[in-house]
Amino acid sequence: MTDSIHITLQPKAAEAKWGKKASLTPTDSGFQIHLDNAFPARSIQKAARQLDGLGVEEVTLSGDGWDLERQWAFYLGFTSAKKMAGVQWQGEAATQLSQLAHCFSWARQITNQTPEQLSPEALANATVAFLTPLAPDAISHRLITGDALLAEGWVGIHGVGRGSERPPVMLVLDYNPTGKADAPVDAVLVGKGITFDSGGYSIKPSESMSYMKCDMGGAATVAAALGLAVMKGLSRRVQLVLCCAENLISGHAYKLGDILTYKNGTSVEILNTDAEGRLVLADGLLYASETGAPLIIDAATLTGAAMVALGNDYNALFALDTALQQRALGYATEVQEPTWPLPLAPWHQGQCPSPYADTANSRPVKGGGTGGASNAAGFLSRFVPEGGKGWLHFDLAAAFNSSNGPLWAAGATGMGIRAIAETLRQEAGKG
Known part of the structure; x- marks a missing residue:
């Protein structure tokens, strides 16, 4: 997955040029998700749905803030009936996430x-x-x-x-x-x-x-x-x-x-x-x-x-x-x-x-x-x-x-x- 798109988390709101409610903006290596701090998991899942809508097939979750629940929320939004994989897990939670993905898929x-x-x-x-x-x-x-x-x-x-x-x-x-x-x-x-x-x-x-x-x-x-x-x-x-x-x-x-x-x-x-x-x-x-x-x-x-x-x-x-x-x-x-x-x-x-x-x-x-x-x-x-x-x-x-x-x-x-x-x-x- 060396060529996959990197997804990072951003606790700050998007710049005004992207619109007041932008939850997903581009970076040099992929995209960043702007968290709704009241409902972080939901905002991640929604952003992942947008990436799926863009036709993105493979991603790597990069940077800080990706605990198990946030990675799992991304997976749920990113996958679909035609695509049950494509997420590169991060950190110590990788084994648990692989187990979840096996059963859910x-x-x-x-x-x-x-x-x-x-x-x-x-x-x-x-x-x-x-x-x-x-x-x-x-x-x-x-x-x-x-x-x-x-x-x-x-x-x-x-x-x-x-x-x-x-x-x-x-x-x-x-x-x-x-x-x-x-x-x-x-x-x-x-x-x-x-x-x-x-x-x-x-x-x-x-x-x-x-x-x-x-x-x-x-x-x-x-x-x-x-x-x-x-x-x-x-x-x-x-x-x-x-x-x-x-x-x-x-x-x-x-x-x-x-x-x-x-x-x-x-x-x-x-x-x-x-x-x-x-x-x-x-x-x-x-x-x-x-x-x-x-x-x-x-x-x-x-x-x-x-x-x-x-x-x-x-x-x-x-x-x-x-x-x-x-x-x-x-x-x-x-x-x-x-x-x-x-x-x-x-x-x-x-x-x-x-x-x-x-x-x-x-x-x-x-x-x-x-x-x-x-x-x-x-x-x-x-x-x-x-x-x-x-x-x-x-x-x-x-x-x-x-x-x-x-x-x-x-x-x-x-x-x-x-x-x-x-x-x-x-x-x-x-x-």
Whole structure:
């Protein structure tokens, strides 16, 4: 990278000739970024987006002030769906930054793949191929595919995915660095892996469906979070459960009015086939509950309501275990991934009533009605043990952008990976 452009940090404002709000000005060897001292990381990320817009392919971060978080902010702004590299790291943080880039680039690239490229089985296999080399002696896995899901009682994943010619899959990946087959499972990560979401018979409009390749972003996020934790020396046994399916329309697809009865006896009437994420996650949460793990974390691009509430800058965090929720918010703050708590109480379980089943999967109004993100979290809370103790639900409002913006290129962001990885590292084993 000897010919790469050098980028330096400048705490002073740009000279007047460049305009009052200039954040990026040329130097003899490249460019300097004029920091907004109130929001330095954001100003760096915005300037990096400008450099990407200029077509710059390779840069070297030079001079003073480039701590880990500032270098990482630059990387997030500089990279895009077509370019996941090109930044020469500086200083002692280089190893940590390389680990982050490895995990984020995998998650972003797989989320940006086309629906044709990424079937449910392809997502599961790609996850195994990503994680196994990180700890080949400690990782094993199992795929439960197609009608085998029904045989084992995983009715949610099967029901949502049965309308596609490409079968649904549950991936169970076991990271067990103890080497003991009877070692307790300290944590389970559960991810929504809807590789394409047409909405089913509650079909989405084209403008919403056009970027629904991102609906497996939860699966990519928890897989990358596990990878990052492993690279940082995670010594606890953790299992990863990905709930993978295509939500398509056919003569075999599930329909409004159908009732699914889960392994814990909960019956669910389908009032919206586009509220499918919670149906597949319910299976993953039930599996996690069966392990006896004291920590369960799920992540999903679950509701538009979370995006309405928080925009694309924050992920939403739900929990009934408020002490754990507060600690997780602290970990997210430490790694500078904006995360915000939204309301969840036990009574949210009753917000989607059904005259035919224990609950419906949604309310029969557009978008699920008011409080949709909390109602979805309430639905999920039916499938976790001990009244939600030890359970966290991330609704990934900040995981994907449908178009270029001032902070992010179009596509997957990876937001949530660091927060979940840090929560896993800090909390696994506490129970």
